[in-house]
Amino acid sequence: MDPPDTQSGAEFGVRTGIPGRGLPGTRSDTPLGPLPDLISLDLLLGVGELGSISAAARSRAMTQPAASMRLRSLESVFKVPLLDRTKAGATLTPSGTAVAQWAAVVMNEMHSLLRGVAALRAERGSELRIAASLTVAEYLIPAWLSSLALEFPETRASLTMGNTRRVVELVDSGSADLGFVEGYQTPRHLSSKKLIEDELLVLVGRVHPWSKRKRALTPQELAMTPLVLREPGSGTRDILEHGLASFGLAPTPAMELGSTTAIKSAVINGAGPGVMSELVVAGEISAGLLSAVPCEGLDLSRYFHAVWAKGKKLPPPAAFLAEVASKYDRKVN
Numbered sequence: 001m002d003p004p005d006t007q008s009g010a011e012f013g014v015r016t017g018i019p020g021r022g023l024p025g026t027r028s029d030t031p032l033g034p035l036p037d038l039i040s041l042d043l044l045l046g047v048g049e050l051g052s053i054s055a056a057a058r059s060r061a062m063t064q065p066a067a068s069m070r071l072r073s074l075e076s077v078f079k080v081p082l083l084d085r086t087k088a089g090a091t092l093t094p095s096g097t098a099v100a101q102w103a104a105v106v107m108n109e110m111h112s113l114l115r116g117v118a119a120l121r122a123e124r125g126s127e128l129r130i131a132a133s134l135t136v137a138e139y140l141i142p143a144w145l146s147s148l149a150l151e152f153p154e155t156r157a158s159l160t161m162g163n164t165r166r167v168v169e170l171v172d173s174g175s176a177d178l179g180f181v182e183g184y185q186t187p188r189h190l191s192s193k194k195l196i197e198d199e200l201l202v203l204v205g206r207v208h209p210w211s212k213r214k215r216a217l218t219p220q221e222l223a224m225t226p227l228v229l230r231e232p233g234s235g236t237r238d239i240l241e242h243g244l245a246s247f248g249l250a251p252t253p254a255m256e257l258g259s260t261t262a263i264k265s266a267v268i269n270g271a272g273p274g275v276m277s278e279l280v281v282a283g284e285i286s287a288g289l290l291s292a293v294p295c296e297g298l299d300l301s302r303y304f305h306a307v308w309a310k311g312k313k314l315p316p317p318a319a320f321l322a323e324v325a326s327k328y329d330r331k332v333n
Contacts (some may be wrong), residue, residue, distance in 0.1 A: 033077065035246070038110060040074040042091075042102040044069055044082060048100045052089040078241075127156045128317045131176035133235050134259055134302055135198075135277050137161040140328065147324045148317060154200045155317040163258075165233035171307055178318045179307045180325065182235030184242045193306040197323045198240055199278045200300035201292040205268045208291075216296040219247045226254030228266045228274040234258075239302045240275050246299070264290075275300070 015059075039060075046056030057067035075082050082096035087208045093098055127311040128148075145157055160170060164183050171190060182194050186192040202222060204210045210217075221242050229251060230237045242249055257263050260280050267274040268289050278315060284290040306322040308314055314322065 003121060021202065032186050033079075036074055037070075038107070040070040042107055043070055044074060044096065044100055045103055045107065047071070047083065047090055048092045048097070051091065053083075053085075076213050105298075119209075126317070127158060128315070128321070129158050129160070129166040129175065129177045130180070130321070131160045131162065131170040131178075132180040133164045133167055133182050133278060134161055135236065136180040138260060139279050140304075141327070143323050144321055144328065148321050151320055152317045157317075163231065163236035164238065164303060165234045166224050167285050168307065171309060175308070177308065178314065178321065180306055181302060182302055182304050183238045184302060186307055189308045189310060190307040191312070193326060195304040195306060195322075196328055198302050198304060199277050200236060200302070201278050202273055202275055202295050202300075203267055203281060203290045203292055204273045206288060207270050208273065210273060210293045211258075211291040213293060218293040218296055219244060219249055219298050222298065223247075223249035223251060224275075224294065226252050226272055228263050229253045229256050230260075230263065231256045231258055235302070236275065236277065239300055243298050243300050247297075328333050 007290070009052040032286075043056055043060060043062070044293065046059055047053055048167055050056050051070065052063045053067050057064045058270070060067075060153070070213060080093075080099070080152040082099055083090045084093055098288050130141070138161075141159060148155065148157060160176060162170070167179040167181050168187055168190070169285065180195070182198065198280075202217065222228040253264065257266060260276055263274045263276060264284065266272075267276075268284065273293070278292075279288055285292060306325060308318070326332060
């Protein structure tokens with residue numbers, strides 16, 4: 001049984017728009033009047049469900065005097081009577097019933113808001129599985145991941161490296177949330193975002209005769225010369241094959257190596273000419289260890305792309321990483 005409640009809401013500092021006044025959870029005035037606080041609205045729903053202020057207070061881990069104070073304050077905010085208070089308990093007035101129905105809608109929407117925010121927190125703290133081709137993984141991803149860590153410190157990023165074909169397989173299977181590939185086109189069954197442009201160079205070591213060459217190679221000369229190449233399925237190999245195919249030619253492998261670093265070392269040590277991204281050889285060219293040899297009419301340009309499962313919306317960390325990658329300064333010192 002609830003004791004008669006004789007205190008008015010004004011005595012408890014109902015929010016008037018003055019900073020520092022009012023109950024916790026209340027807000028400043030609106031054109032329609034002061035905003036009610038959610039705790040009081042929820043308490044009103046409890047009275048309607050349980051039939052008394054004291055029962056509603058207990059169900060919400062609140063003392064009965066505190067509950068009475070909040071409900072009186074709510075009546076003061078709305079300026080309508082919400083409860084009939086008797087020694088036997090409290091019931092909703094007709095106005096209180098109407099307000100309770102509207103309050104139920106508000107509380108349901110607030111719960112939806114809280115669930116949405118919780119989902120956003122979960123996304124920020126989730127794991128982001130990345131797959132990247134070797135050039136991207138070795139020379140670009142580290143800087144991009146630094147930006148990701150600053151923006152999404154709770155997100156755990158993992159990286160799997162492979163050639164472009166392997167990256168596509170990982171995205172297809174769901175083993176990677178986001179992939180970074182190279183090549184003259186992206187798989188049509190995946191969503192993609194164009195990133196930065198890159199150019200492949202024909203490169204030789206300082207002891208190779210081409211290092212002193214004054215005129216450009218022809219595509220025919222390049223195709224007939226045994227080259228140090230990446231393996232089939234690599235985006236770099238794909239670009240070279242596509243470029244030569246436009247002349248009806250195909251490259252001649254001297255050896256096939258599984259990483260850019262291995263090719264770079266082999267070319268520097270005289271194993272033969274190689275084809276690599278300009279991103280990865282700037283230092284060696286500056287040091288005189290490698291020389292770029294132009295090839296007349298041969299287009300070896302390409303774009304890197306971010307890829308992900310078609311129809312799937314990227315979570316915020318993945319979308320942020322793809323955006324960082326698209327705006328990145330491609331120059332590597």
